[in-house]
Amino acid sequence: MVYLKGGTYVPLYSLDTLKSIVKPFQMDVYPVTNNQYLSFVLKNENWQKGKAIQLFTDSTYLKHWATSWSLGKDSNKIKNAPVVNVSWYAAKKYCEYLGKRLPTVAEWEFAAMASETKANASTDSGFYQKIVDWYAKPNHNHTLGNIGGTFKNFYGIWDMHGLVWEWTQDFNSALTSGESRSDSSLDKDLFCGGGAVNAKNLKNYAAFMRYAMRSSLKAKYSVGNLGFRCVKDVIVH
Amino acid sequence: MKPIKQNRFFLLAVLVVLTGVFALQSCNSGNKESTETDQLAPKVMEKIVGEEVAVLTTPPMVPPPITRKTSTKVIVKLEIIEKEMRMADGVTYTFWTYGGSVPGKFIRVREGDFVEFHLENNPNNKLPHNIDLHAVTGQGGGAAASFTAPGHESVFSFTAMNPGLYVYHCATAPVGMHIANGMYGLILVEPKEGMTPVDKEFYVMQGDFYTKGSYGESGHQSFNMDKALTETPDYVLFNGSVGSLTGDNALKAKVGEKIRLFVGNGGPNLISSFHVIGEIFDNVYPEGGTTLNHQVQTTIVPSGGSAITEFRVDVPGNYILVDHSIFRTFNKGSLGILKVDGEGNKDIYSGKLDDRIYQPESGASQSMPNEAIPTEIKAKNKDERITAGKAVFAANCQPCHQVDGKGIANAFPPLAGSDYLNANPLRALGHVLNGFSGEVTVNGVKYNGVMPKQTISDEAAANVVTYVLNSFGNKGGEVKPEQAKSARK
Numbered sequence: 001m002v003y004l005k006g007g008t009y010v011p012l013y014s015l016d017t018l019k020s021i022v023k024p025f026q027m028d029v030y031p032v033t034n035n036q037y038l039s040f041v042l043k044n045e046n047w048q049k050g051k052a053i054q055l056f057t058d059s060t061y062l063k064h065w066a067t068s069w070s071l072g073k074d075s076n077k078i079k080n081a082p083v084v085n086v087s088w089y090a091a092k093k094y095c096e097y098l099g100k101r102l103p104t105v106a107e108w109e110f111a112a113m114a115s116e117t118k119a120n121a122s123t124d125s126g127f128y129q130k131i132v133d134w135y136a137k138p139n140h141n142h143t144l145g146n147i148g149g150t151f152k153n154f155y156g157i158w159d160m161h162g163l164v165w166e167w168t169q170d171f172n173s174a175l176t177s178g179e180s181r182s183d184s185s186l187d188k189d190l191f192c193g194g195g196a197v198n199a200k201n202l203k204n205y206a207a208f209m210r211y212a213m214r215s216s217l218k219a220k221y222s223v224g225n226l227g228f229r230c231v232k233d234v235i236v237h
Numbered sequence: 238m239k240p241i242k243q244n245r246f247f248l249l250a251v252l253v254v255l256t257g258v259f260a261l262q263s264c265n266s267g268n269k270e271s272t273e274t275d276q277l278a279p280k281v282m283e284k285i286v287g288e289e290v291a292v293l294t295t296p297p298m299v300p301p302p303i304t305r306k307t308s309t310k311v312i313v314k315l316e317i318i319e320k321e322m323r324m325a326d327g328v329t330y331t332f333w334t335y336g337g338s339v340p341g342k343f344i345r346v347r348e349g350d351f352v353e354f355h356l357e358n359n360p361n362n363k364l365p366h367n368i369d370l371h372a373v374t375g376q377g378g379g380a381a382a383s384f385t386a387p388g389h390e391s392v393f394s395f396t397a398m399n400p401g402l403y404v405y406h407c408a409t410a411p412v413g414m415h416i417a418n419g420m421y422g423l424i425l426v427e428p429k430e431g432m433t434p435v436d437k438e439f440y441v442m443q444g445d446f447y448t449k450g451s452y453g454e455s456g457h458q459s460f461n462m463d464k465a466l467t468e469t470p471d472y473v474l475f476n477g478s479v480g481s482l483t484g485d486n487a488l489k490a491k492v493g494e495k496i497r498l499f500v501g502n503g504g505p506n507l508i509s510s511f512h513v514i515g516e517i518f519d520n521v522y523p524e525g526g527t528t529l530n531h532q533v534q535t536t537i538v539p540s541g542g543s544a545i546t547e548f549r550v551d552v553p554g555n556y557i558l559v560d561h562s563i564f565r566t567f568n569k570g571s572l573g574i575l576k577v578d579g580e581g582n583k584d585i586y587s588g589k590l591d592d593r594i595y596q597p598e599s600g601a602s603q604s605m606p607n608e609a610i611p612t613e614i615k616a617k618n619k620d621e622r623i624t625a626g627k628a629v630f631a632a633n634c635q636p637c638h639q640v641d642g643k644g645i646a647n648a649f650p651p652l653a654g655s656d657y658l659n660a661n662p663l664r665a666l667g668h669v670l671n672g673f674s675g676e677v678t679v680n681g682v683k684y685n686g687v688m689p690k691q692t693i694s695d696e697a698a699a700n701v702v703t704y705v706l707n708s709f710g711n712k713g714g715e716v717k718p719e720q721a722k723s724a725r726k
Contacts, residue, residue: 138319139361208411216365216386224360
């Protein structure tokens with residue numbers, strides 16, 4: 001894992017004008033792979049494909065695996081690729097099993113602001129354009145590349161952009177602020193022109209797309225290009 | 238144009254009388270719309286009889302007219318597919334589509350129908366999407382209810398209460414990008430009483446596209462956000478690609494047929510000035526509503542709006558569909574062709590009858606001699622011929638063949654590096670002097686159009702062909718006025 005000392009991050013959507021304070025945390029260098037997830041389900045039978053509780057997974061959970069306990073004949077092709085088709089519940093459980101947790105949106109976005117050379121590339125339009133270009137391309141032939149195939153960012157974290165979408169702990173909070181104000185007037189903000197209401201940076205299309213993606217999810221969903229990585233709190237003495 | 242025009246004086250008289258009646262009514266009752274239905278009254282929900290799956294069509298086709306007289310439950314299944322497709326020859330783009338085409342599939346229902354809508358987001362797609370149908374009464378036009386992650390399907394329903402031609406589009410943030418990538422289409426809600434039968438119906442939808450490279454730059458092009466924000470598209474297209482409605486893809490009809498065009502504009506930015514060169518719209522339903530307008534030359538199609546145009550084709554020819562903001566047609570691709578075959582009618586349109594020189598100072602016109610005009614300066618050598626030919630080219634050839642001689646894909650063949658030209662310059666000279674029509678293959682691409690006869694002198698014809706031969710990467714050479722003289726038919 002990589003240590004990030006934290007800092008401030010301005011959420012794309014927020015009701016207050018304050019920046020979010022991101023406390024120090026550690027983050028996985030890579031997204032979780034099929035192989036790693038396989039070792040998890042082998043030890044946690046109730047998260048195996050076909051055995052997982054339907055309340056926590058949908059029918060396409062791990063659909064790209066041959067069986068409940070093996071990756072099948074494509075094993076060599078996918079073992080080092082990020083695991084996808086996992087629900088939020090499953091991802092959360094995986095992290096907890098290893099004494100970790102899913103990153104918050106703020107933590108994930110904080111780490112994702114970094115380009116190869118800068119901790120904060122949020123004013124670098126070339127960096128955003130590259131990310132948008134990736135978002136704009138459909139997945140090819142169901143297979144994702146292996147981890148470590150895109151770029152290593154300023155912090156030494158790989159594949160934050162260009163490989164998979166990633167689950168976050170509070171993925172569905174863009175539409176519900178968590179603030180004291182009622183959310184009823186906000187609920188459809190991401191649609192059409194309404195998407196611009198409350199947004200902090202109207203030119204950050206990459207961020208819009210991530211927020212839209214997260215908002216389209218439900219915790220039991222499996223999606224063919226949605227994986228995850230874990231983080232860990234740092235106890236400051 | 239129609240052969241039998243309505244009697245305008247009669248129409249005017251009726252209008253005058255009607256105006257009088259309305260004026261009287263407003264004096265008497267204070268309610269001048271007493272004879273019209275109250276459009277704001279609550280809609281009466283009809284009994285839903287039976288169930289059917291909607292027939293969806295790919296542009297430019299339109300599903301068949303609805304013949305049933307009752308409302309029914311219509312199931313619409315629309316799949317979102319992100320895919321790479323051709324934008325122009327040698328140019329590809331990753332389009333986001335409703336049903337695999339740009340614009341998306343055409344949906345046709347009847348006023349009062351109960352529509353059960355299934356939006357399917359293909360598992361290979363990268364992004365979540367949704368649909369906002371302008372035909373829907375309700376929040377977001379279905380956008381929130383249909384918001385769907387890749388590999389999932391959303392279902393919602395609505396009653397098609399208002400007849401008209403409506404745009405549908407994706408409304409997921411960032412909405413402009415989803416639309417700019419092709420996520421729009423049309424849904425027609427036919428009025429209960431149906432639509433007047435016509436012989437041909439077509440589906441044409443305009444959109445503006447913002448690419449990294451400029452128009453015609455080959456290779457895969459990605460979306461350019463800055464151009465989208467400044468509203469400076471490189472491509473303005475009918476049905477999602479250059480040439481979608483030309484050549485083999487041209488719309489086809491026969492003389493005497495009644496044509497109905499369902500015209501939409503997905504935008505995201507530009508308003509279309511939709512026009513068909515050589516036709517007058519006998520009927521237009523502006524903005525896709527129920528008001529009927531007549532004798533319209535150019536109709537505005539707003540971004541996120543539509544229009545229905547109807548006309549009878551009376552004489553054969555190629556009728557060109559354009560956005561009459563005309564640079565978009567000449568330089569950005571918004572060009573389609575309606576090819577009408579059949580017998581001509583000289584009374585309606587004669588074609589060119591005569592060809593004379595016009596000399597205002599003499600007060601009389603005279604026949605054009607086949608010799609050079611006496612005042613014309615004759616080129617003394619090849620270089621002078623090339624210089625003079627350049628001006629002739631600019632005045633006569635450039636609008637179609639373009640300033641760089643590259644022509645326009647699927648419409649006007651290139652002169653630049655043209656195998657057809659270099660193989661036989663005298664044949665090209667003949668085309669300049671006598672005109673040419675029919676199929677021709679240039680650099681491996683088939684063209685089927687008309688080049689009109691150019692009314693220029695032998696000297697000018699020799700000069701322009703010489704200029705072209707010595708420009709645009711062609712092989713060089715010289716053509717003499719004597720050769721032009723003998724090439725005339």
